Amino acid sequence: MFNLGLIINPFAGIGGRVGLKGSDGDAIRAQALAMGAPKLAPSKAGICLEQILDLKNDFKVFTVSGEMGENLCEQLALNFEVVVNANEPSTFEDTENAVKALNAHGVDLILFAGGDGTARNVFQAADESQMVLGIPAGVKIHSGVYAVSPEAAGLLLHDMITGKVLSLVSSDVMDIDEEAFRGGVVKAKRYGYLNVPGALEYIQAVKSGGKEVEELVLDDIAAEVIESMEDDVYYVIGSGSTCAAIMAQLGLDNTLLGSDIVFQEKLFKQDAIESDLLELIDSGAKVKFVITVIGGQGHILGRGNHQLSPEVIRRAGWENFDIVATKTKLNALSGRPLLTDTGDSELDHSLQGSKRVITGYRDYVICRVGFGNKE
Numbered sequence: 001m002f003n004l005g006l007i008i009n010p011f012a013g014i015g016g017r018v019g020l021k022g023s024d025g026d027a028i029r030a031q032a033l034a035m036g037a038p039k040l041a042p043s044k045a046g047i048c049l050e051q052i053l054d055l056k057n058d059f060k061v062f063t064v065s066g067e068m069g070e071n072l073c074e075q076l077a078l079n080f081e082v083v084v085n086a087n088e089p090s091t092f093e094d095t096e097n098a099v100k101a102l103n104a105h106g107v108d109l110i111l112f113a114g115g116d117g118t119a120r121n122v123f124q125a126a127d128e129s130q131m132v133l134g135i136p137a138g139v140k141i142h143s144g145v146y147a148v149s150p151e152a153a154g155l156l157l158h159d160m161i162t163g164k165v166l167s168l169v170s171s172d173v174m175d176i177d178e179e180a181f182r183g184g185v186v187k188a189k190r191y192g193y194l195n196v197p198g199a200l201e202y203i204q205a206v207k208s209g210g211k212e213v214e215e216l217v218l219d220d221i222a223a224e225v226i227e228s229m230e231d232d233v234y235y236v237i238g239s240g241s242t243c244a245a246i247m248a249q250l251g252l253d254n255t256l257l258g259s260d261i262v263f264q265e266k267l268f269k270q271d272a273i274e275s276d277l278l279e280l281i282d283s284g285a286k287v288k289f290v291i292t293v294i295g296g297q298g299h300i301l302g303r304g305n306h307q308l309s310p311e312v313i314r315r316a317g318w319e320n321f322d323i324v325a326t327k328t329k330l331n332a333l334s335g336r337p338l339l340t341d342t343g344d345s346e347l348d349h350s351l352q353g354s355k356r357v358i359t360g361y362r363d364y365v366i367c368r369v370g371f372g373n374k375e
Contacts, residue, residue: 002109002161005102006080007095007122009114010067012137013042013306035273040343041137042072044150045113046137047345051074051154055161062105064098066090091339092121095213100123109160109197111153113137116175123173123192131168131195133157139257141303144171145194147202149302149341149348156202169198217326218245220361225248225290225324226265233286236277239304242292242324259289259307274309289316293325293357298311298333300369301339301351310344318350322348323357323367327364330357330367337370 013332052059061080063069068090073080084101086094096110099122102110112122115138122132122145131202134146135153147153170193198204220247229235235244239257247254252267254260261269261280269276281287294303300323301308314323323338338355340348355369 003105003107004059004061004157005098005105005107005110006045006061006063006069006073007098007102007110007112007114007118008041008045008064008068008072009112009118009137010039010041010090012114012118013139014039039067041113041135042067044137044343045072045111045135046076047150047343048111048113048147048154048157049078051151052158052161055158059161060194062102062107064090064094068098092117095121096125098102099130103127103130109133109157110137111157113150115139115141115144116173119143119173119194120175121193123194126194129195131197135198136302139306141265142174142201145173145196148297148299148339149349150343151345152202156197160197168195170194171196171203217328217360218242219249220363221324221326221358222246222249224323224358224363226313226363229262229265230286231264233263233288234268234280236260236272236287236289236308237262238289238291238308240292240294242264242326242329243290246290246324257304259305272307274307274312277307277312278315281312287316287320289321291321291323293323293329293333293338295329296332297339298336299339299341302339308342310342310347312352313342313347323355325357325359327359327365330359330365337368 049072056078061078062083063080065082065085065087068086070082083105084098099110102125109120110122110126111133112118113135118138119134124329126132132145133153133156134152136146147156173191173194175189175191185318221242225246226249237246237260239259244254244256247260250265252262253270255271258271260267261272289308291300291305293300297303306326340351342348350367353369354366356364357367359365
C-alpha cells in the first residue's frame with residue numbers, strides 16, 4: 001500500500017486573476033476574496049488526484065482537516081485519514097504542522113498544492129530524506145519542486161504507485177519578495193532543496209532569469225509586434241521581460257507580472273484583471289493577446305498570467321494569442337514543448353499542436369505546444 005501525504009494551501013494563487021501578484025499575507029487574501037477571486041488550489045489538486053482514481057485500492061491518503069485536504073478526499077471517495085487539524089482559515093503554520101505530522105506517519109510522498117510560499121513552508125518542516133511533489137497552484141512558481149501541471153503531477157504519481165522505478169533528485173526551493181515584485185522589482189532567493197521524483201518530462205525546471213537580455217533581439221521582436229498592430233484592435237500585452245520590451249518601445253508603463261491593454265499604441269488599461277478582459281471581449285471589441293515563454297520552464301500560460309483564465313482564453317480564441325520569445329530562450333528548452341497549465345485540463349489538451357512564435361523582426365519559428373504530459 002502506497003502511503004500518500006496530501007496538503008492543499010486553499011489560498012494559493014488566489015490573487016492571480018484579480019491582479020494582486022501573489023497570495024502571501026492575510027491582507028492580500030482578504031482583498032482577493034473581496035474582489036470575488038475563486039480558490040483554485042483545491043480544483044487543481046483534484047485534477048491531479050483524478051489521474052490515480054483507478055488505483056484507489058493501492059494507496060491511502062493521510063491529510064489535513066477541511067479545505068487543506070479532507071474535503072477533496074471526501075469528494076473523490078478516497079481511502080483517507082485526517083492526521084492533523086487546521087485552523088479556519090488556514091495559515092502557513094498549518095502547512096508546517098501538517099508536514100511534521102506526515103513525516104511522523106512515514107508517508108512515501110508528500111503531495112502539496114501551492115506556490116513558492118507553500119514550498120518554503122514545506123521546506124521549513126520536511127525531513128531531509130522526505131520525498132515531495134508540488135501541484136502548481138500559485139501565482140509565482142520559480143521553484144523546481146513542482147510538476148509542470150496538475151495533470152502531470154497525477155501522471156507521475158500514477159507511475160510511483162504502480163511501482164515504476166524513479167530516481168530521486170534535489171531541486172531548488174525559490175521565492176521572491178512579493179512587495180518588491182508589485183513595485184516592478186524581481187528579488188528571487190534560494191532557500192534550500194527538497195527531494196522530488198526525477199522525472200524530467202513531468203517536473204518543471206527552476207525559472208531562469210528573464211535577462212538573457214539580447215537587447216537588439218528584444219527590440220526587433222517589439223518592432224515586429226508594434227508594426228503589425230491594427231487601429232481597431234485592443235492588444236493585451238502580457239507579463240515578462242520580452243513583453244516589457246514591447247511596452248518600452250511604445251513608451252508606455254509596464255506591469256511586470258500582469259497584463260496591460262494597449263489601443264492605438266496608447267495605454268488603455270494598466271494591470272488588467274480577468275473581469276476587465278472578459279468585459280472587453282464581451283463588448284464585441286477585437287482583442288488580441290501577446291504572451292511570452294517563461295525562461296527555463298517553457299510555460300506560456302499558467303505562470304504569472306492567471307488573468308488569462310480558461311474563460312478568457314475560450315472567449316478570445318487561441319488564434320488571437322501571439323507568442324514572443326528569443327531563440328536563445330527557445331533553444332534552452334532543448335526540444336521540450338511550450339507548456340500550458342490553465343487549471344482546465346480539457347482546455348490544455350485542446351491547445352496542443354503547432355504555434356508560431358515571433359523571434360525577431362520578420363522572423364518566426366514554429367514550436368510545439370504541449371500540456372505537461374508525455375506525447
